[in-house]
Every structure is written in C-alpha cells, then in structure tokens.
Amino acid sequence: MKNLPFKKQTIALLAVIVPLLALFVYVAFRSGPLAPVSVVLATVENKSLSPALFGIGTVEARYTYKIGPIFAGRVKSLKVHVGDHVKAGQRLGEIDPVDLDKRIQAQDAAVRQTKAQLNESQARKDYAQIQAARYEQLFKVHSVSEDSLATKQQEKLVAQAGLIAAREALSRVIIEREALAVQRNDLFLTAPVDGLVVARNANPGTTVVAGQSVVELIDPSTLWANVRLDQISSKGLTEGLYAKITLRSQGSEFQAGHVLRVEPLADEVTEETLAKVVFDHIPDPLPPVGELVEVTIILPTLAAAPVIPNAAIHHIDGSLGVWQFIHGDLHFTPILLGRADLDGRVQVLEGLNIGDQVVVYSENTLNEHSRIDVVEHIQGVAR
Amino acid sequence: MISLAGRDIMHSWGKFVFTGMGLGLLIGITLSMAGIYRGMVDDAKMLLDNSGADLWVVQKDTLGPYAEPSSIYDDIWRGLRGVQGVTQAANITYLTMQVRQGKRDVRTMVTGISAGESGTPGWPPFLIAGRQITRGHYEAVADITAGFKLGDRIQLRRNHFTVVGLTRRMVSSSGDPMVFIPLKDAQQAQFLKDNDAIHQQRRRTAENPAFNRPQVPGLLNSVIASQSSNPYINAVLVRVESGYDAEQVAKIIGRWKRLTVYTRIQMEEILVGKLIATSAKQIFMFLVILSLVSAAIVAFIIYTLTLGKIREIAVLKLLGTRNRTIIGLIMQQSIALGLIGFVVGKISATLLMAPIFPKYVLLQPLDSVIGFIAVVIICILSSIVAINAALKVDPAEGIGG
Numbered sequence: 001m002k003n004l005p006f007k008k009q010t011i012a013l014l015a016v017i018v019p020l021l022a023l024f025v026y027v028a029f030r031s032g033p034l035a036p037v038s039v040v041l042a043t044v045e046n047k048s049l050s051p052a053l054f055g056i057g058t059v060e061a062r063y064t065y066k067i068g069p070i071f072a073g074r075v076k077s078l079k080v081h082v083g084d085h086v087k088a089g090q091r092l093g094e095i096d097p098v099d100l101d102k103r104i105q106a107q108d109a110a111v112r113q114t115k116a117q118l119n120e121s122q123a124r125k126d127y128a129q130i131q132a133a134r135y136e137q138l139f140k141v142h143s144v145s146e147d148s149l150a151t152k153q154q155e156k157l158v159a160q161a162g163l164i165a166a167r168e169a170l171s172r173v174i175i176e177r178e179a180l181a182v183q184r185n186d187l188f189l190t191a192p193v194d195g196l197v198v199a200r201n202a203n204p205g206t207t208v209v210a211g212q213s214v215v216e217l218i219d220p221s222t223l224w225a226n227v228r229l230d231q232i233s234s235k236g237l238t239e240g241l242y243a244k245i246t247l248r249s250q251g252s253e254f255q256a257g258h259v260l261r262v263e264p265l266a267d268e269v270t271e272e273t274l275a276k277v278v279f280d281h282i283p284d285p286l287p288p289v290g291e292l293v294e295v296t297i298i299l300p301t302l303a304a305a306p307v308i309p310n311a312a313i314h315h316i317d318g319s320l321g322v323w324q325f326i327h328g329d330l331h332f333t334p335i336l337l338g339r340a341d342l343d344g345r346v347q348v349l350e351g352l353n354i355g356d357q358v359v360v361y362s363e364n365t366l367n368e369h370s371r372i373d374v375v376e377h378i379q380g381v382a383r
Numbered sequence: 384m385i386s387l388a389g390r391d392i393m394h395s396w397g398k399f400v401f402t403g404m405g406l407g408l409l410i411g412i413t414l415s416m417a418g419i420y421r422g423m424v425d426d427a428k429m430l431l432d433n434s435g436a437d438l439w440v441v442q443k444d445t446l447g448p449y450a451e452p453s454s455i456y457d458d459i460w461r462g463l464r465g466v467q468g469v470t471q472a473a474n475i476t477y478l479t480m481q482v483r484q485g486k487r488d489v490r491t492m493v494t495g496i497s498a499g500e501s502g503t504p505g506w507p508p509f510l511i512a513g514r515q516i517t518r519g520h521y522e523a524v525a526d527i528t529a530g531f532k533l534g535d536r537i538q539l540r541r542n543h544f545t546v547v548g549l550t551r552r553m554v555s556s557s558g559d560p561m562v563f564i565p566l567k568d569a570q571q572a573q574f575l576k577d578n579d580a581i582h583q584q585r586r587r588t589a590e591n592p593a594f595n596r597p598q599v600p601g602l603l604n605s606v607i608a609s610q611s612s613n614p615y616i617n618a619v620l621v622r623v624e625s626g627y628d629a630e631q632v633a634k635i636i637g638r639w640k641r642l643t644v645y646t647r648i649q650m651e652e653i654l655v656g657k658l659i660a661t662s663a664k665q666i667f668m669f670l671v672i673l674s675l676v677s678a679a680i681v682a683f684i685i686y687t688l689t690l691g692k693i694r695e696i697a698v699l700k701l702l703g704t705r706n707r708t709i710i711g712l713i714m715q716q717s718i719a720l721g722l723i724g725f726v727v728g729k730i731s732a733t734l735l736m737a738p739i740f741p742k743y744v745l746l747q748p749l750d751s752v753i754g755f756i757a758v759v760i761i762c763i764l765s766s767i768v769a770i771n772a773a774l775k776v777d778p779a780e781g782i783g784g
Contacts, residue, residue: 013396024726027733034748054518212600230498230519311510315502318625344514361511378511382532
C-alpha cells in the first residue's frame with residue numbers, strides 16, 4: 001500500500017495518455033487523406049427499362065390566321081376583341097372605302113352610258129342593214145350605181161363592227177363594276193374559319209398597309225406543343241408515341257398527348273430536334289399560346305437487361321467504366337452502355353453480369369489502390 | 384536507472400498534461416492554418432480535376448474561364464471536334480450567382496454542362512447521392528456544402544430546378560459550392576435579364592422607328608427575338624486522344640482556330656499562381672507568423688517550467704548530479720511536452736477545427752510529419768535556453784542561499 005500514491009498517478013497519467021494516443025492513431029489513419037473512402041455499393045440488376053425522352057417547348061396553334069386588308073387603307077370599324085369566338089364568314093370589321101362607293105356609282109353610270117351607246121349602235125346597225133338590203137334591190141333594177149351599193153354595204157359592216165364594240169365596251173364596264181364590288185367586299189375583314197381572336201393589332205382610324213394583320217385568329221381545337229429535344233438524347237423519337245405534357249402553370253399535373261410528327265428539319269444552330277406533340281384532349285381552360293411546356297415522351301419498354309445507376313459510371317483514361325467491387329477490392333471495369341431512362345438507370349451491354357457489385361456513390365475520387373469503407377449511405381447526406 | 388524527467392512529470396503530471404494540451408491547441412491552430420492553405424490550393428486543383436479536361440479552349444488572349452471572363456460561340460466545339468487528336472469536346476459555362484431555395488439563398492458557382500452521359504467533360508466525376516442529370520432541362524446536381532437535399536426545388540433567375548444528385552468537393556476556386564445544370568439553361572441564366580428589364584427593352588425597341596417600321600410588319604418581332612438569345616459559352620473542354628501530345632493539339636487549335644488554349648499545367652499555373660496567389664500568400668504569411676509565435680510560446684513555456692524547478696535543479700547540483708543528467712531532464716521534459724502538444728494539436732485540428740471551417744481544410748500527412756519534426760526541433764532549441772539557465776544556477780540556491 002506504500003506505493004499506492006505513485007500507482008494512482010501512473011494510472012491517472014495513463015488514463016489521459018492512452019486514450020489520447022488511441023485517438024491520435026484513429027485520427028491519423030481514419031480521417032484526412034489516409035482515411036478509407038466511404039462508398040455505397042449497388043448490385044447490377046436484371047430490369048426492363050422504360051426509356052423516355054424529355055424536351056421543352058411552347059404551346060402553339062397549328063393554324064393561325066392573320067386577317068388584314070390587301071390594299072393600304074384606314075380601319076373604319078372593328079367589332080371583335082381579343083378572346084371573342086367568331087364563326088366562319090363572320091364580318092370582323094371594315095376598312096374605310098374612302099371613294100370606292102363613289103367609284104362604284106360612277107361605274108354604274110358608265111354601265112348605263114355604255115348600254116345607251118349599245119342601243120345607239122344597234123340602231124345604226126339596223127338602219128345600215130336595211131339600207132344595204134334596199135340598195136341591193138335597187139341595184140338589181142339598175143336604179144342605183146354599183147358605187148352607191150358598195151358604200152351602203154360598207155356602212156352596214158361598219159355599223160355591225162360598231163355594235164360589237166359597244167357590246168364589248170358594255171361587258172368591260174360591267175366587269176369593272178363587278179371588280180369594284182369585289183374590292184368593296186374585300187374591305188370587310190371576314191373570319192375564314194371558326195376561331196378565337198388572339199390579337200387586335202389596330203383600332204378604328206389606324207392606317208394599315210397591304211398585308212398588315214389587323215386581327216389574328218387561331219383555331220383553338222388545333223393547339224399543339226412545339227417541342228425541342230436535344231439531338232443527343234432524341235434516339236427513338238417517332239410519330240405516335242405517348243407523351244406527358246406539363247404546362248408551366250400546372251406544376252406537376254400533366255396532360256396526355258402523343259407525337260404528331262417529328263420535323264424533318266432539325267434546328268442546326270441549337271442542335272435540337274423538333275417535334276409536334278398534340279393534346280389528346282384540349283385542356284380547359286385553354287392554355288395561353290406561347291406557354292412553356294415540359295414534354296416527356298415515353299418510349300416502348302425494353303427487354304430486361306443488366307442495369308446500373310448512372311451515378312456509377314466513370315470516365316478514366318479515355319474509357320467509360322465502373323468501379324467493380326470484387327472480394328473487397330476495387331477494379332475498374334470498362335463497360336459498353338445501352339439505353340437509359342430518365343430515372344438515371346442505364347443498360348450495360350458489355351462488361352458486367354447480373355449480380356455484380358459496383359460502386360455507385362463515393363466520398364471522393366477512387367483509384368485501384370483506394371482503401372474503401374462500404375457504407376449504407378455517405379455521411380452528411382440527408383436521408 | 385531512474386528517469387528523472389519521468390519522475391518529475393509524475394510529480395506534477397496534471398500541470399504538465401494541461402500545459403501540453405494548451406500547447407496542443409496552439410499547434411492545432413498552426414496545423415489548421417497549414418490545412419487552410421493546402422485546402423485553398425487543393426480547391427483550385429479539384430476544380431481542374433473535376434472538369435475532366437486535358438485542354439481548355441477559351442476566348443483569344445484571355446485567361447478564362449476561371450481567372451478572366453471568356454466568351455466564345457457555342458458552335459465552336461464542332462470545329463474543335465474535327466481537329467486531329469481530339470476525342471471529346473464539350474461546351475461549358477461558369478457563373479457565380481446566388482441560388483434561391485425557399486427563403487434562403489446560397490452563393491454558388493453555376494456550371495452549365497453539355498448534354499450527354501456520365502463522363503462527358505465538365506460533368507461531376509462522382510456522386511454521393513441521387514443520380515446524374517438525365518433531362519435536358521431543369522435538373523441540377525449540387526455540391527453538398529450548398530446545403531440542398533435531393534428533391535429540393537431551387538430557383539435560378541426565373542426557372543426552377545430539381546436537385547437530382549449530390550456531390551462533394553466540387554467547389555470554385557473561391558470555395559463556392561458548384562451547382563451543375565444543363566448547358567442551355569445555364570446559357571439562359573447567364574444572359575436572362577429580369578422580366579422588368581426585358582419588358583423595358585422591348586418597349587425601347589418598339590419605340591425605335593428604325594426597328595418598328597409599318598412597312599415591314601415582322602421586323603420588330605425579329606429584332607426582339609434576336610435580342611433575347613445567347614449563343615455564347617465560356618470555354619470548350621477538350622479531351623485529347625491517348626497517344627497525342629496535349630501541347631501539340633493545343634498548338635494546332637491555337638494556330639488554326641484563332642483561340643487561346645491552356646493545358647492542365649498552364650491552367651494550374653493560372654489558378655494557383657494568379658487567381659488565388661494573393662489570398663494564398665496571405666494565408667501562407669499568416670502560417671509563417673503563427674509558426675514563429677508558436678515556437679516562441681513553446682520556448683517561453685519550457686523556460687518558465689524550468690525556472691519553476693530551479694530550486695530542485697540546484698539541489699540536484701548540490702547532490703553532485705552531472706550536467707548531462709540535468710540537460711537530459713530538461714530536454715526530455717521539453718520533448719515530452721512537445722509530443723503531447725503535437726498529439727493534442729493533430730487531434731484538435733482534425734476532429735475539432737477542420738470540420739467547422741466553411742472552406743475545405745486539407746491536413747496532409749506530410750504536413751503533419753513536417754509539423755512533428757518542427758515541433759521536436761523547436762522544443763530542443765527552446766530547451767537550450769532553459770538548459771543554459773539551469774546550468775548557470777548556483778547549487779547554493781538549493782539550500783536557500
């Protein structure tokens with residue numbers, strides 16, 4: 001018992017020094033660069049993938065009608081407003097005829113004048129015809145000279161030509177009158193189809209040039225999404241595929257639709273493929289034309305094949321591969337990838353077998369000599 | 384043989400251990416400071432490693448994309464892909480901006496990565512949760528230090544992105560966490576003004592008679608459309624085919640494509656030598672000063688400890704103890720103190736200090752070894768002062784003289 005105080009001190013010192021040293025060894029080898037890298041493993045599964053394509057686009061109307069005058073003019077009246085539904089043939093507004101009605105009246109007068117001239121020519125011709133016939137009789141009994149007969153016959157021919165000219169002149173002015181009537185009629189802005197007014201670009205009093213649209217109509221039953229898909233991920237895109245259309249305003253809700261056509265011309269500047277996706281049922285209320293949509297196009301389900309998560313894929317020294325976990329060691333196995341789905345799963349065509357274990361997540365970059373520590377999930381990741 | 388140093392330590396072990404711990408915290412701070420400096424350099428290197436590129440093709444005569452702004456057209460990669468020796472060329476954009484999530488916002492470096500598959504240059508090389516981006520728009524992979532969780536919705540400009548993957552150690556050279564998003568969204572985010580500004584811009588354009596001509600009805604729309612597109616990126620990341628010399632390929636691109644190209648080594652020089660040079664030097668100077676101060680404090684502690692025992696040393700001398708034994712006593716104690724200090728310092732730096740720093744602290748084993756040697760040398764040197772004092776002591780002091 002004599003040595004007890006000394007022993008107490010030794011025990012106390014050891015009680016401090018030994019845990020300190022143990023902690024030091026732990027710190028030196030279990031944290032920092034010498035520490036093993038935590039990894040999460042995944043097993044290669046035999047699964048059938050449902051690949052899908054993802055693109056964004058805008059809601060557009062398949063048919064847009066820009067209605068405007070074919071001559072420069074001033075808008076006289078415009079009866080419709082944006083949001084109005086109109087029927088085919090409905091008059092939407094009118095361009096001011098200015099002097100066109102007067103010109104039509106003048107043309108009416110010209111028709112009447114030409115008709116009178118026609119009557120005059122007819123009378124001349126009738127008279128010339130009678131005279132010619134009478135002179136023929138007289139010539140037969142030698143009462144008039146041959147010269148007189150020839151004069152009357154020539155007068156008859158002139159009168160006949162005059163009649164034809166008068167008739168044609170009448171036709172011309174009648175047609176001119178009709179042309180003015182058509183022009184007059186064209187000053188009415190008429191809806192070519194049943195549709196929805198989406199723009200009213202000018203108000204009464206505004207002068208518009210030929211071809212400028214005054215009113216724009218769309219056919220709301222033909223709304224579609226003009227979708228852009230990155231060329232690199234548009235494999236398998238074809239007509240008729242089922243599509244989920246999510247309007248930006250609708251959050252996670254989606255509308256069913258299908259691919260109407262894949263545009264034969266891709267956008268070479270943005271490196272995108274374009275496709276038109278139509279709604280199976282036009283949404284009610286109607287989405288605004290131009291609204292952004294996200295479109296997920298579902299491709300046919302593939303046959304079961306070895307599948308890994310895309311997070312497992314690494315690029316090392318020019319080849320794609322995975323860190324395969326074999327008997328506690330890491331091996332970089334080059335692989336050949338197949339199709340992928342939007343949930344991050346990828347088919348492996350070569351390099352791995354079903355049941356193989358690969359590193360899916362790692363705390364740090366790995367190499368062949370990395371010491372690893374297999375964990376359920378990487379520390380710090382909120383579950 | 385009895386260890387005088389051991390006996391003395393045992394005699395007042397509590398004081399000794401606590402002094403060692405205090406010293407340890409000081410050493411811990413010095414090690415942490417070295418770790419901060421190393422971490423800063425490592426952040427810059429990780430930025431380059433993570434991009435997975437052999438060459439960086441940037442705007443002519445700029446130090447882009449990290450050290451200077453660089454802006455090139457996004458179709459240049461097609462021409463680069465055709466250069467002999469190039470296996471992959473991928474566009475990339477970098478933009479440091481605030482990313483909003485709910486009510487908070489986080490300063491991040493938003494990186495726009497080309498569409499493709501895992502392993503494309505610029506993509507995060509490894510994940511710690513979730514998956515890589517599969518959709519061409521509105522998905523994001525974020526560094527865990529940004530504080531996002533899988534499934535979080537984050538907002539960049541007017542668009543919302545879903546966090547689908549998390550990664551680690553993907554930071555900008557200034558330590559901001561990186562957020563990877565699809566390139567087209569990133570281009571838009573770089574260029575997109577707020578809606579008010581766009582509205583004002585449209586109004587200004589519409590009021591300009593040169594663009595709003597009644598004779599040409601579609602002109603205004605065309606002009607507005609051309610004002611709101613962004614065909615630019617910051618750099619093209621190029622991977623060189625094995626067997627080709629990266630510098631040779633860089634020379635060909637620089638000569639014929641009229642662009643500036645940096646190899647990995649040059650890029651590292653730019654980042655470490657230029658971009659973080661001043662702040663790294665700042666930290667390094669701080670490290671040097673802290674080391675000197677630590678050394679001075681160790682010397683003072685040992686000197687004070689020795690002076691505290693001066694009477695006992697005098698007694699030892701009176702008893703005829705050899706100088707060698709006294710030197711051994713002081714030096715052994717000094718080294719033991721240094722060892723305890725180093726152990727405590729290493730533990731505190733690794734477990735307590737490094738994790739609480741917002742930026743990465745890299746405690747390299749070699750630094751620890753250098754630190755250990757330095758601590759021992761400092762202890763030996765500082766004990767010399769104390770030894771000098773002990774040897775000069777008059778034995779008569781031992782009996783109260």
